Amino acid sequence: MKKTIFYRMLLLLAVMAACTLPVRAEEESGTFDAKETIFEHLLDNYGWEVPFSHTMRIPLPIIVRNHEGEWSVFGSHRVAHGETYNGYFIPQEGELKGKVVTLDADGNAYRPLDLSITKNVMALFIATALLCLCFIPMARWYRKHPHGAPRKGYGFMELIIDMIYQDLVKPVLGRDAKRYAPYLLTVFFFIFFINILGLMVIFPAGANLSGNIAVTMVLALCTFLVVNLTGTKHYWKDIFWPEVPMWMKCPIPLMPVIELFGALTKPVALMIRLFANMMGGHLIVLVLISLIFIFGAMGTAVLAGTTVLAVLFSLFMNLLDVLISFIQAYVFTILSTIFISLARVHGEEAPVK
Amino acid sequence: MELFTPEFGLVFWMFLVFAILFVILAKYAWPAILKSVDERADFIDKGVAYAQEAKTQLEHATENAQALLAEAQQKQLEILREAAQTKAQIIEDARKAASVEAKKVMDAAAVAIEEARKESEAQFRRQVSEFALQIAEKLMRQELSDNKKQKELVDKLLTDIENKN
Secondary structure (H helix, E strand, C coil), rough: HCCCCHHHHHHHHHHHHHHHHHHHHHHHCCCCCHHHHHHHHHCCCCCCEEECCCEEEEECCEECCCCCEEEEEEHHHHCCCCCCCCCCCCCCCCCCCCCCCCCCCCCCCCCEEEEECHHHHHHEEEEHHHHHHHHHHHHHHHHHCCCCCCCCHHHHHHHHHHHHHHHHHHHHHHHHHHHHHHHHHHHHHHHHHHHCCCCHCCCCCCCCCCCHHHHHHHHHHHHHHHHHHHHHHHHHHHHCCCCCHHHHCCCCHHHHHHHHHHHHEEEEHHHHHHHHHHHHHHHHHHHHHHHHHHCCCCCCCCCCHHHHHHHHHHHHHHHHHHHHHHHHHHHHHHHHHHHHHHCCCCCCCCCCC | CHHCCCCCCCCHHHHHHHHHHHHHHHHHHHHHHHHHHHHHHHHHHHHHHHHHHHHHHHHHHHHHHHHHHHEEEEEEHHHHHHHHHHHHHHHHHHHHHHHHHHHHHHHHHHHHHHHHHHHHHHHHHHHHHHHHHHHHHHHHHHHHHHHHHHHHHHHHHHHHHHHHH
């Protein structure tokens, strides 16, 4: 069962890696801009591209508010090809390139408050819906079958849940495990789902969500909030009045500054790690595929050779990314758990473990 | 660079959606799943412990049964041995009693015989003395038929008496 899914996924990845980009290049008829293509895939878009077509996009709602305080909601197809709708348009170049802008009274372009349902936001909704669809029926199944052992899909999910809860959260957090498990499990499965969805190339997947710094920033911020809002007074004492010689903390608060800095860098490290790993994975696959078109100009033999090599390498990278998807979700969860456990210290006489 | 600047819209939606997702899953999914998994683990542990206990109990029961059987056999042997002993004892006792009784009878018989013998001896003596007296009387009558001889006899008797004295 698992093997078939694996092969199917492998096939899917191979087909998608092979088919989406070539079409795009053909349509642009020789003027292949690798950088633009790669960044288009890495970054957010107002529409969602359809396989086998570069121009056609699934329209997504744009929600903006200009400086006069007027809200506008319209489909992204209305401003797709340099068109202007209701004063809003997307500049093709310049500093605000690719973003919905509008003009103020002086005729200067500025970005309105942009709460658009972009490709990434849509992918976020889809991932969230999938998570709910996955775990709420699962919970219902558990309620219906007390002492029942799940099989197949639920069994696999339980394996992962058990791995996170029994092998990670419980040993690290001890008696606090029950309290933090929902957050940590949500974080793990959210990251895992968006990572895996990001690897599948066509709608309704394929958004580089976990490789977007906004997403990882919010996740890291959540962990930061959980850590610092539920930290014990010993944790705060260790930050502002650590047990070091007096000269290190009294006239000049040397250690407190270092400790505070440490507390702030922890979420930043979380943010950068996840973002860089996932973005890097996508970037490498995209670059490998782009190589085909860059070398394509040099003749058929070179094209054929590069194609084979690039497809093989990108296939390898995609498989590696499947692994990385899991590992990064796990690493984020491990670090969150450890940061929480560090903030749950109860002094030396009563260790948490 | 755009890659490294978080977009406000996405941050906003991400925060909102993630918070909602967390609330939904934390309320409806995780507690039920974790509780169920824990309960099942406890249930299985208990089941295993119960099965092990039952197994040990069964083993104990078998052992007990075997011990009982062995004990019973031991007892049986003992009883048999005791019975044999008792039998021997009884026979011995009977024999002793019989011999005592026989001895008594024999003794009594011996006493009776002795008495009878003494009796008969006495009787015999009496008769013999009677006969002797009768014979002596007859002899005396015959002897003392003439005087001379009577004188001789008296004389002789007197001599005897004198000699004795």
